Amino acid sequence: MKNLKNSWNRLIKSLQKNLKRVKEEHLIREYIKNNILFLTFVITCVINSTMLRFFCINSTENYLAIAPILADLSIVTIVGGLGYLLKPKNRFGYYLGFSIFFSAICLINSIYYTYYTSFASVSMLSLTQYVGDVGDAVVEQVINFKDFLYILGPVILVLVNTRLKKKNYYKKVEIKSDRKKRTIKTVAVGAVIAIIFILTLTPTDMSRLVKQWNREYIVMKYGIYIYQANDVVASIQPKINSLFGYDQAKKLFKDYFKDKEEHQDNKYTNIFEGKNVIVIHGESLQTNLMSLSFNGEEVTPNLNKLAEEGMFFSNFYSPVSVGTSSDAELMFNTSLLPTKSGTAFVSYSDRTYNATPKLLGEKGYYTFSMHGNNADFWNRRNMHKSLGYDRFYSKTDYNVTEENTVGLGINDYAFFDQSVDKLKKIAKKHDKWYGMMMMLSNHTPFSEVDKYGDFPVDIKETVTNEDGTTEEVTYPYMEGTKLGNYFKSAHYADGAIGELIERLDEEGLLENTIVVIYGDHDARLPRADYNRLYNYDKETDSILDKDDPNYKEYDSYQYELGRKVPLIIWSKDMKGTDLNKEYTNVMSMYDVEPTLGNMLGYSNEYALGHDIFDIKDQNIVVFPNGNWLTNDVYYNSQKEEYLSLTDKPVTEEEIKKNNEYASSLLDVSNDIIIFDLLKKDQTDENKVIEAQEKGA
Numbered sequence: 001m002k003n004l005k006n007s008w009n010r011l012i013k014s015l016q017k018n019l020k021r022v023k024e025e026h027l028i029r030e031y032i033k034n035n036i037l038f039l040t041f042v043i044t045c046v047i048n049s050t051m052l053r054f055f056c057i058n059s060t061e062n063y064l065a066i067a068p069i070l071a072d073l074s075i076v077t078i079v080g081g082l083g084y085l086l087k088p089k090n091r092f093g094y095y096l097g098f099s100i101f102f103s104a105i106c107l108i109n110s111i112y113y114t115y116y117t118s119f120a121s122v123s124m125l126s127l128t129q130y131v132g133d134v135g136d137a138v139v140e141q142v143i144n145f146k147d148f149l150y151i152l153g154p155v156i157l158v159l160v161n162t163r164l165k166k167k168n169y170y171k172k173v174e175i176k177s178d179r180k181k182r183t184i185k186t187v188a189v190g191a192v193i194a195i196i197f198i199l200t201l202t203p204t205d206m207s208r209l210v211k212q213w214n215r216e217y218i219v220m221k222y223g224i225y226i227y228q229a230n231d232v233v234a235s236i237q238p239k240i241n242s243l244f245g246y247d248q249a250k251k252l253f254k255d256y257f258k259d260k261e262e263h264q265d266n267k268y269t270n271i272f273e274g275k276n277v278i279v280i281h282g283e284s285l286q287t288n289l290m291s292l293s294f295n296g297e298e299v300t301p302n303l304n305k306l307a308e309e310g311m312f313f314s315n316f317y318s319p320v321s322v323g324t325s326s327d328a329e330l331m332f333n334t335s336l337l338p339t340k341s342g343t344a345f346v347s348y349s350d351r352t353y354n355a356t357p358k359l360l361g362e363k364g365y366y367t368f369s370m371h372g373n374n375a376d377f378w379n380r381r382n383m384h385k386s387l388g389y390d391r392f393y394s395k396t397d398y399n400v401t402e403e404n405t406v407g408l409g410i411n412d413y414a415f416f417d418q419s420v421d422k423l424k425k426i427a428k429k430h431d432k433w434y435g436m437m438m439m440l441s442n443h444t445p446f447s448e449v450d451k452y453g454d455f456p457v458d459i460k461e462t463v464t465n466e467d468g469t470t471e472e473v474t475y476p477y478m479e480g481t482k483l484g485n486y487f488k489s490a491h492y493a494d495g496a497i498g499e500l501i502e503r504l505d506e507e508g509l510l511e512n513t514i515v516v517i518y519g520d521h522d523a524r525l526p527r528a529d530y531n532r533l534y535n536y537d538k539e540t541d542s543i544l545d546k547d548d549p550n551y552k553e554y555d556s557y558q559y560e561l562g563r564k565v566p567l568i569i570w571s572k573d574m575k576g577t578d579l580n581k582e583y584t585n586v587m588s589m590y591d592v593e594p595t596l597g598n599m600l601g602y603s604n605e606y607a608l609g610h611d612i613f614d615i616k617d618q619n620i621v622v623f624p625n626g627n628w629l630t631n632d633v634y635y636n637s638q639k640e641e642y643l644s645l646t647d648k649p650v651t652e653e654e655i656k657k658n659n660e661y662a663s664s665l666l667d668v669s670n671d672i673i674i675f676d677l678l679k680k681d682q683t684d685e686n687k688v689i690e691a692q693e694k695g696a
């Protein structure tokens with residue numbers, strides 16, 4: 001203890017001494033005088049990047065953020081510090097080069113942001129062909145006065161250099177220069193700033209950097225320079241991944257499809273041929289919402305009604321990976337599974353996909369997608385083209401105001417309303433159309449409760465007092481919990497679905513149309529909240545004790561299985577027909593394309609899922625982590641444990657067979673995407689080889 005006190009006192013004394021020295025000897029002034037060029041470089045680069053953030057991202061969180069300034073500062077200090085390795089007279093060229101480079105990053109991003117409301121990516125360079133189409137518009141509407149402010153950095157550097165030269169500055173500095181020492185000291189300062197910056201990061205910040213799709217978030221946390229460097233790495237990575245293992249991948253692919261049973265026609269084949277299709281991508285809609293009510297009011301009355309009147313697939317799962325919404329879209333449209341690393345949408349948007357929009361396009365359909373968010377979110381701008389959509393209506397196509405914004409963007413009501421206006425025009429121009437509308441309001445964190453309208457998730461009871469009078473008692477129940485807020489948000493989104501159907505009907509757009517609704521993935525809510533939902537003790541306003549006879553265990557398996565999402569296929573005239581029922585066979589998002597394809601009359605010969613009506617054996621849902629689910633068993637591959645769902649005995653053999661199937665499905669899907677195995681010339685080549693082998 002005493003030792004510690006002594007050391008502390010010594011440290012304080014030495015600090016005081018050094019501070020005094022700095023003051024007396026005017027060291028700061030000296031430092032500035034000897035490092036003018038370096039400091040000009042650092043300050044202008046940091047100002048440029050901060051200015052860019054301030055112009056682009058209008059939020060208090062951004063204005064107050066210190067982290068990106070630290071990040072930018074550490075990068076430019078290290079780059080600037082390395083300049084000290086050069087002789088003073090050569091340093092100007094070095095600083096000017098980097099200053100132009102950094103300013104160019106800011107300038108390009110500034111222009112890009114005005115046009116696309118997102119930050120630039122080098123992977124977009126291959127899309128410069130499209131700039132020709134919009135070139136004039138870019139010059140007229142996109143380049144602003146503020147973009148030229150970034151040029152001031154290099155200009156100031158040139159002016160400072162001219163002045164220094166006049167004063168014979170470089171000769172004087174040359175004499176004092178100890179290049180190595182200065183480099184080490186400056187780079188060390190940069191490194192310390194970098195460490196301080198890293199300490200501010202949360203696990204979410206880190207994972208978002210790895211995924212690199214939420215560009216605005218990354219710039220807000222890491223600054224523009226780290227964002228851009230990371231973007232280069234993220235754009236190169238898929239190229240590196242696809243360099244090795246092509247032959248093996250192709251063999252696996254060939255073998256897989258050689259063994260695959262051929263699809264047999266069934267009573268659902270072509271039943272919807274020629275019909276128009278509206279797909280509703282239901283953000284975070286889980287199936288469990290559909291069986292819940294509060295104070296007699298259903299959480300999702302509209303979804304429930306559609307399920308009652310249509311084909312309701314009640315045992316349906318969306319095995320998404322880190323690509324969440326985008327993985328759901330991928331599986332739904334291509335019958336492939338999420339990639340093992342990165343996401344197909346962000347890293348492999350240039351691959352060939354046998355996607356529903358493309359296949360229906362070949363059958364004469366006009367295909368489109370609609371989403372009120374930024375087009376670059378999940379790289380949809382590129383990926384929707386690869387999926388074969390003729391047109392992607394995104395944020396800039398909608399009238400988004402402060403009033404109609406909820407969560408990530410335009411609320412589902414306004415979005416659907418404006419989408420129907422667009423659909424009316426489309427339907428006038430095209431005989432057959434297929435369109436997807438992606439909802440947005442019901443997105444985590446479900447915190448804008450005030451905007452969701454009145455939907456109490458408490459328990460209201462009328463009690464009769466001893467004197468015969470009655471009073472209303474309220475128990476808080478799910479009020480104030482994240483799950484409770486999710487119910488409010490889902491109720492709000494469900495209302496929007498109801499209004500959409502009504503409006504489509506009014507406009508006559510439901511006459512020859514099928515509506516397909518799916519929940520894109522679960523809402524990733526805490527298990528503890530479910531415990532409260534199922535074990536609430538209103539007398540004590542807490543959760544029942546585990547020993548209580550009424551206690552219902554909601555264990556990790558139930559939680560996993562409870563992540564199912566709805567799939568509904570509905571049309572105005574389906575109620576009461578043969579089709580109108582609940583389908584309980586276990587089914588996955590990647591089974592939709594073959595199932596829908598069978599009904600609409602198109603097929604993807606390289607689908608990995610199955611037509612649910614063509615299942616002879618048991619269907620199986622494979623999750624990206626290797627877990628799998630059949631009607632009888634849920635298997636957890638990490639724990640190597642299973643949960644039996646029926647009375648049937650589970651055999652070792654069954655587990656082994658399904659484990660092998662799961663791993664080959666994940667492998668072949670990953671290979672198809674990474675090695676672009678569906679590319680025309682490659683599939684033709686595959687067919688020739690297959691034919692030769694069959695003939696032999």
Ligand code: GP9
Pocket residue numbers: 323324325326373374377408438440443
């Ligand atoms: C964003 C929306 C949400 O446009 O699709 O994506 P998510 O966070 O659910 O993957």
Ligand code: MN
Pocket residue numbers: 283284324325326520521
């Ligand atoms: Mn989503």
